[in-house]
Amino acid sequence: MGTETMRAKVKALLIDEKGLDRTITRLAHEILERNKGTQDLVFVGIRTRGAPLAQRIVDKIREIEGVAVPLGTLDITLYRDDFRRRLKQPKVQRTDIPFSIDDKNVILVDDVLYTGRTTRAALDALMDFGRPARIQLAVLVDRGHRELPIRADFVGKNIPTSIGEEVQVHLKEVDGEDCVLLVEAPEEGR
Amino acid sequence: MSLSSRHLLGLQGVPREDIQLILDTAQTFKEVLQRPIPKVPTLRGKTVVNLFFEPSTRTRISFELAEKRLSADTVNFTASSSSVLKGETLRDTARNIEAMKVDIVVIRHSAAGAPHFLSRHVRANVINAGDGRHEHPTQALLDMMTLREKFGTLEGLRVAIVGDIANSRVARSNLYGLRTMGAEVALCGPRTLIPAEAELWGVPIFYDVDQAIAWADVLNVLRIQRERQARGYFPSLREYHMRWGITRKRLEKAGKPIVIMHPGPINRGIELDSDLADSEFSVILDQVTNGVAVRMAVLYLLSGETSVD
Numbered sequence: 001m002g003t004e005t006m007r008a009k010v011k012a013l014l015i016d017e018k019g020l021d022r023t024i025t026r027l028a029h030e031i032l033e034r035n036k037g038t039q040d041l042v043f044v045g046i047r048t049r050g051a052p053l054a055q056r057i058v059d060k061i062r063e064i065e066g067v068a069v070p071l072g073t074l075d076i077t078l079y080r081d082d083f084r085r086r087l088k089q090p091k092v093q094r095t096d097i098p099f100s101i102d103d104k105n106v107i108l109v110d111d112v113l114y115t116g117r118t119t120r121a122a123l124d125a126l127m128d129f130g131r132p133a134r135i136q137l138a139v140l141v142d143r144g145h146r147e148l149p150i151r152a153d154f155v156g157k158n159i160p161t162s163i164g165e166e167v168q169v170h171l172k173e174v175d176g177e178d179c180v181l182l183v184e185a186p187e188e189g190r
Numbered sequence: 191m192s193l194s195s196r197h198l199l200g201l202q203g204v205p206r207e208d209i210q211l212i213l214d215t216a217q218t219f220k221e222v223l224q225r226p227i228p229k230v231p232t233l234r235g236k237t238v239v240n241l242f243f244e245p246s247t248r249t250r251i252s253f254e255l256a257e258k259r260l261s262a263d264t265v266n267f268t269a270s271s272s273s274v275l276k277g278e279t280l281r282d283t284a285r286n287i288e289a290m291k292v293d294i295v296v297i298r299h300s301a302a303g304a305p306h307f308l309s310r311h312v313r314a315n316v317i318n319a320g321d322g323r324h325e326h327p328t329q330a331l332l333d334m335m336t337l338r339e340k341f342g343t344l345e346g347l348r349v350a351i352v353g354d355i356a357n358s359r360v361a362r363s364n365l366y367g368l369r370t371m372g373a374e375v376a377l378c379g380p381r382t383l384i385p386a387e388a389e390l391w392g393v394p395i396f397y398d399v400d401q402a403i404a405w406a407d408v409l410n411v412l413r414i415q416r417e418r419q420a421r422g423y424f425p426s427l428r429e430y431h432m433r434w435g436i437t438r439k440r441l442e443k444a445g446k447p448i449v450i451m452h453p454g455p456i457n458r459g460i461e462l463d464s465d466l467a468d469s470e471f472s473v474i475l476d477q478v479t480n481g482v483a484v485r486m487a488v489l490y491l492l493s494g495e496t497s498v499d
Contacts, residue, residue: 078230089494
């Protein structure tokens with residue numbers, strides 16, 4: 001889900017650096033508009049790239065409203081559904097949600113929405129932290145091909161793709177550059 | 191990321207990267223234990239059997255909690271209730287486990303090598319929870335985790351293991367693990383409780399506990415196994431306390447910060463002063479908390495490879 005940054009054949013540049021910033025700005029405005037401000041609003045970014053994305057949206061909201069909304073990070077490794085199928089264990093990383101999510105409006109942030117399985121895992125994980133009033137999903141890219149009945153509340157860009165393609169989100173914090181690429185998926189990755 | 195072995199039988203020969211990975215993973219599991227619902231669905235559908243051929247309270251509870259926190263199904267065999275009393279061999283026990291499609295076996299046994307034997311006869315992952323006087327790897331891992339939290343690194347740390355070295359599997363596992371991680375280890379105890387082979391380990395040996403305290407950053411104080419006392423390794427418990435017991439007076443004389451560990455259960459007033467066990471020097475309860483996290487990490491990391499044979 002956009003995590004493999006191997007050298008693959010790039011088919012198109014979907015969003016460039018400036019475009020990415022504009023998209024994040026729009027997402028921040030939409031989230032504020034639909035939630036009528038920052039009351040009870042908290043953000044949780046899904047590792048790896050959902051975390052810096054959530055950080056940027058939170059920064060943007062501070063610019064707009066002058067309010068610092070709480071931000072947490074979620075690692076969903078322990079909630080994955082492909083556990084019994086994999087040969088090697090993925091490295092478990094830190095989950096860090098330093099506030100109560102009880103009765104809050106949680107904005108869950110991820111980079112790419114694809115099968116919906118990551119979101120399912122994240123929802124299960126969040127429920128173990130408390131009982132939020134509401135959870136909304138914000139993604140940078142929705143590339144289709146859902147395998148579960150899950151949809152995003154806020155979408156940066158809808159990009160129709162084929163199964164043989166992959167959407168790679170590159171962020172400065174992780175990859176040293178800001179862009180979204182459409183690439184040919186590596187053979188064994190399918 | 192995964193371990194280089196599909197079993198955890200001991201720490202002798204376990205590479206540094208593996209220990210590092212277990213400790214790092216344990217740190218994240220410690221966070222899981224602090225959540226409102228301290229449980230994750232990771233090992234759902236996996237079955238773990240705890241085979242305890244020797245009495246144990248905290249290790250068994252710690253493993254069981256770790257398994258439950260990971261949502262595994264668990265079954266307990268204890269020596270007093272199991273078919274062992276009816277004369278079943280370990281090999282037959284192993285075959286029966288195999289037939290029940292168990293994924294992970296946690297075993298404690300009074301015979302050194304029992305987990306190794308089992309690992310050759312079952313397809314399940316085997317975790318050694320203490321075998322005779324040989325090894326107790328998860329205890330050493332939780333000790334290392336506790337020290338790493340306290341000091342930030344194990345590199346260059348001086349750990350003196352004090353007490354009944356000869357009968358201690360905790361001492362052996364700690365020695366192997368700590369040295370792999372770059373710490374210095376020394377042994378301290380009465381001559382009768384230092385095994386002859388210790389000289390081959392190439393570590394400092396102190397027969398005077400004050401010298402050990404002067405040398406060390408950390409004292410890992412072992413339990414005097416009173417059940418073995420009948421053999422007369424030392425004249426009396428009182429004398430042991432006078433010569434080898436860790437007291438506040440001794441620590442104050444050393445005049446430096448020192449950390450006290452103990453694998454439990456403590457004989458208060460024998461190997462360790464009662465008030466010291468509860469003092470600012472002690473990290474004993476951190477050890478217990480970290481024990482669950484370390485065992486979760488080991489269960490998690492080993493279980494990844496069972497699905498493919």
